[in-house]
Amino acid sequence: MSNSQRYTITAALPYTNGPVHIGHLAGVYVPADIYARYLRNTGNDVIYICGSDEHGVPITIKAKKEGVSPQDIVDKYHTIIKKSFQDFGISFDNYSRTTAKIHHETASEFFKKLYNEGKFIEESNEQLYDAEANQFLADRFVVGTCPKCGNEESYGDQCESCGTSHNATDLINPKSAITGNVPTTKITKHWYLPLDKYEKWLREWIVEGHKNDWKTNVLGQVKSWLDDGLKPRAVTRDLDWGIPVPVEGADGKVLYVWFDAPIGYISSTKEWAAREGKDWEPYWKDEKTKLIHFIGKDNIVFHCIIFPAMLKAEGSYILPENVPANEFLNLEGNKISTSKNWAVWLHEYLEDFPDKQDVLRYALTANAPETKDNDFTWKDFQARNNNELVAIFGNFINRVVVLTNKYYDGIIPEPNEFSDVDNETLEKLQKFPSVISSSIERYRFREASQELMNLARLGNKYLADEEPWKVIKENPERVKTVLYVALQIATGLSIVCEPFLPFTSAKLEGILNISKNVAWDDIEKTNELIAPNHKIGKAELLFAKIEDEEVQKQLDKLEATKQANEAENKVVEPQKETIEFDDFTKLDIRVGTILEAVKIPKTKKLLQLKVDVGLDIRTIVSGIAESFKPEDIIGQKVTVLVNLAPRVLKGIESQGMILMTDTPDGKLAFIEPENDSVANGEQVS
RNA sequence: GGCGUGGUAGCUCAGUUGGUUAGAGCGUCGGAUUCAUAACCCGGAGGUCUCCAGUUCAAUUCUGGAUCACGCUACCA
Numbered sequence: 001m002s003n004s005q006r007y008t009i010t011a012a013l014p015y016t017n018g019p020v021h022i023g024h025l026a027g028v029y030v031p032a033d034i035y036a037r038y039l040r041n042t043g044n045d046v047i048y049i050c051g052s053d054e055h056g057v058p059i060t061i062k063a064k065k066e067g068v069s070p071q072d073i074v075d076k077y078h079t080i081i082k083k084s085f086q087d088f089g090i091s092f093d094n095y096s097r098t099t100a101k102i103h104h105e106t107a108s109e110f111f112k113k114l115y116n117e118g119k120f121i122e123e124s125n126e127q128l129y130d131a132e133a134n135q136f137l138a139d140r141f142v143v144g145t146c147p148k149c150g151n152e153e154s155y156g157d158q159c160e161s162c163g164t165s166h167n168a169t170d171l172i173n174p175k176s177a178i179t180g181n182v183p184t185t186k187i188t189k190h191w192y193l194p195l196d197k198y199e200k201w202l203r204e205w206i207v208e209g210h211k212n213d214w215k216t217n218v219l220g221q222v223k224s225w226l227d228d229g230l231k232p233r234a235v236t237r238d239l240d241w242g243i244p245v246p247v248e249g250a251d252g253k254v255l256y257v258w259f260d261a262p263i264g265y266i267s268s269t270k271e272w273a274a275r276e277g278k279d280w281e282p283y284w285k286d287e288k289t290k291l292i293h294f295i296g297k298d299n300i301v302f303h304c305i306i307f308p309a310m311l312k313a314e315g316s317y318i319l320p321e322n323v324p325a326n327e328f329l330n331l332e333g334n335k336i337s338t339s340k341n342w343a344v345w346l347h348e349y350l351e352d353f354p355d356k357q358d359v360l361r362y363a364l365t366a367n368a369p370e371t372k373d374n375d376f377t378w379k380d381f382q383a384r385n386n387n388e389l390v391a392i393f394g395n396f397i398n399r400v401v402v403l404t405n406k407y408y409d410g411i412i413p414e415p416n417e418f419s420d421v422d423n424e425t426l427e428k429l430q431k432f433p434s435v436i437s438s439s440i441e442r443y444r445f446r447e448a449s450q451e452l453m454n455l456a457r458l459g460n461k462y463l464a465d466e467e468p469w470k471v472i473k474e475n476p477e478r479v480k481t482v483l484y485v486a487l488q489i490a491t492g493l494s495i496v497c498e499p500f501l502p503f504t505s506a507k508l509e510g511i512l513n514i515s516k517n518v519a520w521d522d523i524e525k526t527n528e529l530i531a532p533n534h535k536i537g538k539a540e541l542l543f544a545k546i547e548d549e550e551v552q553k554q555l556d557k558l559e560a561t562k563q564a565n566e567a568e569n570k571v572v573e574p575q576k577e578t579i580e581f582d583d584f585t586k587l588d589i590r591v592g593t594i595l596e597a598v599k600i601p602k603t604k605k606l607l608q609l610k611v612d613v614g615l616d617i618r619t620i621v622s623g624i625a626e627s628f629k630p631e632d633i634i635g636q637k638v639t640v641l642v643n644l645a646p647r648v649l650k651g652i653e654s655q656g657m658i659l660m661t662d663t664p665d666g667k668l669a670f671i672e673p674e675n676d677s678v679a680n681g682e683q684v685s
Numbered sequence: 686g687g688c689g690u691g692g693u694a695g696c697u698c699a700g701u702u703g704g705u706u707a708g709a710g711c712g713u714c715g716g717a718u719u720c721a722u723a724a725c726c727c728g729g730a731g732g733u734c735u736c737c738a739g740u741u742c743a744a745u746u747c748u749g750g751a752u753c754a755c756g757c758u759a760c761c762a
Contacts, residue, residue: 217756220689224757227688297690297756327690328755335755366710367698372691373755380697383711391724399721406720447699450710457725464726469719545722606761623762 005290006045008283009036010265011090012295013053013098016077017062020084021343022376023336024296026364027326031445032294033090034365037499038440040091041520047283050085051096051103051268052078055242056257070241074099084347089357089502094272098243098260102274103267107260108246110314111235115247119313120191121232128174129186189249192232193259198309199230205319206304215443217371218325221300233306235259262307265293266317290321297325324443327369331376332558341561344376344554352554358501359385359543365449365500378551385546393456393504394542397493399463400486401511401539407472412487413480414532422485425462429455429492430524436496437520449500452493459489484532487512491529495520504542511537588643589659589684590614591673594636608652609633613640614681621654637672639684 011032014020020029029050036048054074063070078097085095096103114120174183206214206222235256236245242254266284273280283289293303303323311317330336336343349360363384367374404410418426432455439448463486468479490508495518498505509515513536518529595617596610609620620640624633639659646655659671673682 217690221757222689224688228758301757330755371698374697377696380711383696386722386724387711390722395721395724399725401721403720446697450699453710460721460725461727463720464718467718467720469721472720539721541722543722 004043004045005039006282006286006288007036007039007047008265008269008289008291009039009046009048010291010293011048011050011092012293012299013051013261013264014081015056015058016052016054016074016081016097017058018338019077019080020346021336021338022331022346022349022360022364023329023343025088025346025360026329026368026374026376027296028294029085029090030361030364031324031326031368031443032292034445034448034499035292035294035440035443037091037502038437038520041495041498042437043519043521047093047269047272048091049094049265049268049272050092051094051098051100051264052081053257053261053264054078054098055254055260057237057239057241060239060241071099080347084350087350087357088346089361091502094268094275096264096268096271098264098267100267100271102271103260103264104243106267106270107243107255107263110263110266110310111255111259112246114193114310114313115191117313119193120235121194122189122191124187124189126185127188128183129188130181130183188238188253190234190236190253191245193235193306193309193313194232195230195305195309196232198305198312199226201312202226202230202305202308205308210322214322215324215371217297217327218300218304218323221297221325222304225301225305230305258302258306259310262302262310284317287318289318291318293320293323295323295325297327300325322443327371328373329364329369329376330373332378332555333375340565342558342565353550355503358504359389359546362389362449362501365445368446370444370446378554382546382548382551385543388453389543390545392453392460393493393497396456396459396463397490397508397511397542398539400459400483400490401536403468404483404487404536405539407468407476407479407483410536410538412530412532412534412536413484415481415484416477418481418485421462421465422481425458425485426488426527428458429489432492432496433520433523440499452497452500455489455493455496459486459493462486462489487536488529491518492523495523495529507540507542511540511542513537586643587641590640590642590680591678591682591684592638592640592680594633594638597633607633609658611638611640611656611658612680613642613656614679615642618642618655619653620656620658621652622658622660624658624660633670636670637676637678639671639673 009032012024012028014024032048036046039046052074059070059073063073066073074097082095085092098107175181202222203226207219207226211219236250236253236259237256238252239254240252242257243260244250245253245255266280269280269283272278273283284291295303300323303320303325308319311319328336331342331344334342350357353359359381363381364376366384366388367376367380404412407413415422432451436448436451439445439451463482466482468482468486471482472479491512491514494505494508494512494514495516497508512530513534514530518526523529590613592611592613594609594611598608607622607624609622610617611620641657641659642655644657646653661669661671
């Protein structure tokens, strides 16, 4: 690689509806940080850009729920997120936010340019509007009578009874699903990015052009989208939280959050450039600049299809060189979930494990979800620290420093003639930077982190083989050479570990009493990384062991979360309004037995059942396929509401409803008579 | 249902453009050693490479099917 290549590195903008957790770190921020630090160390012109993503519906919902303004929500999390990134050593050149003025301006300009150049499709249509909720009622927000079959509970976009799809305005007697009010109609206009026009180009650029250098999971996902066929995508929304659509007649409309968010990379770059007195444009418009997006797999479609199409439509921007998306990290066997509080939150980790940023960085890198979902366990975290960082890396450094201080008062000795082993060891040391570089440049960070550890292993083996503590008794001159060589390895480690373990690198430089005077690439060029007669500092442990109790504390914390979640799930729904006995007697509920059960094709949840309800044997469609296998429920006693109006589901008429309840693990359970001899057709009263 | 990605040692993962004994780290067992945070170093055990079928002289590697996990999408709540 030629020197001083320009790189623009972006990390997915964290969404400000919660703090950052280890899943975000392992998937995006740590690998991107390693990459950025590595490129800086090898003399490139790098900007590492990020910021908070603060628009979108979920923020407004959360704000409503907590009775505060959306701005309060995003301020709160932006502050937490920004600080925790900083404390964790994520080396962003700029961390901005999408509520920033510069971002609103940048996104507006971007939209206007595409608008003026006619890159959007403009579509106006009459939509239902709920004045009380102050909201347009699309799709599922409205129910009414189906114009085709007369079903009174058709949704706005489709009637479930007859299966036809229609517009919400076609419904007879529409009602708002939010307030129950009768909606008015209002004309609303939206702008669409015609993705279908970019389909061919995207296929050529990614599926063919990058089939050898992009990750298979990314290529596969992109291909899957393209094969499905792209459709025009609305880039505006009727909402009051976001960036106002900057054209005439767009009052009350904002840019779709996924339109504005990726532009945040650009506005964050502008913010950085203004502060640093630089020109932002080469970082986004110079063909020679390499643009790399680090993201999680959930963002592939936005970074590989929508954002590139936007950039292409705009015309003056470069396209990403690569989009190394990672898979997901699980926590102790379960999916990480912000809403369920099943996570290790970065800001809490930093409090619980002060000065142990590098331990988490290392544990997440060594077990990163690069090719498939992985599991983070505290036991693995502890093992990575105790067996690798402490026992191999820290221990090697400690041995070298202790010996140097003990024999030479901390002054690096002049070596004598090198033995074959010395030369081989020094040659191996020289090869490490390029091996690690190669892994990093292929986005294989876990492999790179293991190579780093192998360098420390090389040092330990060298000491074990040369036994300076023994040789000192017969041949003190030889020991000078041995420690000289060992110190070269220690110095090499301090340089090569920087992208992965920046805090450790700084600490080690302090111990060795050096400051970055050797560059990454110098290791393979020079024979001497640290010179004789230089005085090093006293021994100081780089890493501390993590005891079982500390890990147990974290496990207890998770267990508490689990129990809190279960308790929350037990929250009983409030009692419904009082009904009269007559109301109850209208319900005809009977005991029945399932005689047949078949999965309905092309559905995930539906089973077609034949149930003997005493009166007759009837067909019932029930959405229980995720909880039961058809063959397991034949003969099952059930309770059936038999006089429910028949309803056609997937073309099959369902003549009744099986009564079900939920189990704590989210499955369904039948309601059945405790006494097995109860006959089919017996009434429930 | 369609599509994508993955299923390799107890655990976490490499790898094989098809070819004699399939690798690493951790864990485990044994040895050596004391400069070092009982750490390091050496060695051993441990795998029908998810299953079935096909192509082939030869498959863990290619093809087809099944199955499980995760995701996208459709449908469904």
